[in-house]
Amino acid sequence: MRTKLNPKKIKKYLQNPAEVIVFDEIDSTNNEAKRRLTSAPSAPLLYCANSQTAGRGRKGHSFYSPSDTGLYLSLVLPIAGQMSDIQTITCAAAVATAGAIESLCPVTARIKWVNDIYVNGAKVCGILTELLVDKDNRPAAVCVGIGVNLTTEVFPEDIRDIAGSIGTADRNRLCAEITDRLIFQYAHLSQRLFLTDYTDRSMVHGREVLYTDKDGEHRATATGIDRDGGLIVNENGTLSTLRSGEISVKLSDSISPSFK
Ligand code: BTN
Secondary structure: OOOOOOHHHHHHHOOOOOEEEEEEEEOOHHHHHHHHOOOOOOOOEEEEEEEEOOOEOHHHOEOOOOOOOEEEEEEEEEOOOOHHHHOOHHHHHHHHHHHHHHHHOOOOOEEEOOOEEEEOOEEEEEEEEEEEEOOOOOEEEEEEEEEEEOOOOOOOHHHOOOEOOOOOOOHHHHHHHHHHHHHHHHHOHHHOOHHHHHHHHEOOOOOEEEEEEOOEEEEEEEEEEOOOOOEEEEEOOEEEEEOOOOEEEEOOOOOOOOEO
8 A cells, every 4th residue: 555645753752853744646746845935944844755747857857746755845944054065955965865865765876977776777756946035135055956756657758868766664754754854964065065975876977978058068077076076087188167058968888888
């Protein structure tokens, strides 16, 4: 049986104080977080849903959010500290989520820069971070939207080749575990506590990657991540740092390698 999200159970598992709001169905938990914010929250706010009818991904993509087989949440955290630190929340969220998944499921969770999580070569989680402004248009909170596929088996055609699921897990516990780990990482962003774990979990380090910028298509080797979450790449001996955008990573060294 698929267990529904339940605010009382989530609160029971949570170690940190947070307001928890659960929807059976919503367009997007990130949209709801945006709609509800009028001023900076005093404590973390957690919006989660059993399904989303208009789940959003990065770059205007949609996020497939079927009923009860995934976990869809948005954690709204008050702005605290330097913006240069807060901008690294995206990498920290990937580390928090990967660790939470591994604590509840017998899988190895790897990170594809910037913040997609892969299990057994398939994308099982996406993260969409947005800055929320108050009614006077001042930055008031950061909203980290996280979607995890647990037992989804059939995906829409356009993502069928890359999407996968982590397997059965208690969604209430997973929700609390991700939230606690993310709150912890957020409190320590200035120390970049996520960096070592991020590097260890990276599925792109040492691999050939493809990316496109204003100068066209590039093929380079990913060599590391900098303090601000930028991906350092080496293209024919020249080092550069990618700050945004999408990369594809070469997944095998066979004669006909595939890029994801
Ligand atoms: C991506 O893969 O491009 C990011 C996907 C982020 C999906 C999550 S699900 C919860 C939250 N609500 C949304 O509409 N999007 C995020």
